[in-house]
Structures are given as structure tokens and as C-alpha cells.
Amino acid sequence: MTALLDPLLASHGSFGFNLDPFETNIINLAIVIAGLWKFLPGFLGSILERRRTAILADLGDAEDRLTTAGAALAQAQRELAEAQQKAAQIRSDGEARAQAIRLDSERRTVEEMVRVKQGAASDLSTEAARVTQQLRREAARLAIEKALAELPGRLDGAAQSSLLDQSIANLGAS
Known part of the structure; x- marks a missing residue:
């Protein structure tokens, strides 16, 4: 293996440092680095300053929008609370109204039931009186018929x- 590397190393020469400033471009590199050192901060600085100003402006706008959004949120929350109170009031009024309607309906139903019951009782008592009167008449008629039928056989002259x-005397006294 060393036999293979020997011709390769022999063809390139020996290993070492080249200290000649013209051959190594050290002067060119020093000029480029010094130029970058001198001009790059101003160029990059202005770009970075413009970017910083744009970022600060964007942050200011974002803070303004945040403040506006916070105020709008607070207003919306107040309006929501008012709407919830109004909805609760409407619900309460509706429940009270429904309760009043239910109670009125119950009262009218009870009154109607009492009226119907009184009417039925009145009709019943009227019908009972009519039936009683009719039964009395019928009983009196039957009693008169029976008496008239039996009277000639039982009474003599x-x-x-x-x-x-006696009947005439009773009629005269009345």
C-alpha cells in the first residue's frame, strides 16, 4: 500500500505552509473583510432599522386592535348581560301571566261547575216538586175514585x- 501512495505523494510535492501573502490571497481577504466591516453595518443596520420600525408599527397596530377588541368585548358582555336580564324578566312575566291565566281558568271552571251543579239541583228540586205534586194529584184522584166507588155501598141516605x-158547613167556614 505504501507503494501506491509514494507516487501520489511524490507528484504533489511535500506538505507545508505557504506563507507568501500574494499567493495565498491574504491581502484580498483582509480587504474584503475590512470592507464588510466598514460598510456592512450601515447597510444591514438600515435594513434592520426599517424592519424594526415596521415591526414596532405592526405591534402598535396590534395593541390598538387589541384595545378596540377588548372594549368591543366588554360592550358585548354588557349587552349580553342586559339581554339575559331582559330574557329572565320576559320569562318571569310569561310564567306569571301563564299562572294568572291558569288560575283564572280554574276559577271560571269552578264557577261554571257550581252554576251547573246549582242548575242541576234546581232542576232536580223542580222535577221532584212536580213529580210530588203529580203523585199527590194521582193519589187524590185515586182516593176520590175509590171513595166514590165505595161510597154508595157504604152510605145510606x-x-x-x-x-x-157537614161538607157544606166546612165550606161555609172556610
């Missing part, structure tokens, strides 16, 4: 005459 006189 003197008893009939005495009964008629």
Missing part, C-alpha cells in the same frame, strides 16, 4: 145527608 151537611 141518612149518612149521605149528614156528610153533605
Whole structure:
């Protein structure tokens, strides 16, 4: 292996440092670095300053928008609270109104039931009186018919005459 490397190393020469400033371009590199050192901060500085100003302006705008959004949020929260209070009031009023309607409906239903019950009771008592009167008439009629049927066989002439006189006396006293 050394035999292979020997011709390669022999053809390139020996290893060492080249200290000749013209051959190594040290002067050119020093000029370029000095130029960059001198001019790059101004060029990059102005670019960075413009970028910094733009970023600060964007941050200022963002802060303004944040403040505006915060105020809008606070206003929206106040309006939401007011709307919730109004909705609660409407709900409360609706429940009270529904309760009043329900109570009024119950009251009217009870009144109607009482009226119907009184009407039924009145109708019942009227019908009972009518039936009672009819039964009395029927009983009186039957009693008169029975009495008239039995009377001729039970009364003789003197008893009939005495009964008629007594009935006439009763009619006269009335």
C-alpha cells in the first residue's frame, strides 16, 4: 500500500505552509473583510432599522386592535348581560301571566261547575216538586175514585145527608 501512495505523494510535492501573502490571497481577504466591516453595518443596520420600525408599527397596530377588541368585548358582555336580564324578566312575566291565566281558568271552571251543579239541583228540586205534586194529584184522584166507588155501598141516605151537611158547613167556614 505504501507503494501506491509514494507516487501520489511524490507528484504533489511535500506538505507545508505557504506563507507568501500574494499567493495565498491574504491581502484580498483582509480587504474584503475590512470592507464588510466598514460598510456592512450601515447597510444591514438600515435594513434592520426599517424592519424594526415596521415591526414596532405592526405591534402598535396590534395593541390598538387589541384595545378596540377588548372594549368591543366588554360592550358585548354588557349587552349580553342586559339581554339575559331582559330574557329572565320576559320569562318571569310569561310564567306569571301563564299562572294568572291558569288560575283564572280554574276559577271560571269552578264557577261554571257550581252554576251547573246549582242548575242541576234546581232542576232536580223542580222535577221532584212536580213529580210530588203529580203523585199527590194521582193519589187524590185515586182516593176520590175509590171513595166514590165505595161510597154508595157504604152510605145510606141518612149518612149521605149528614156528610153533605157537614161538607157544606166546612165550606161555609172556610
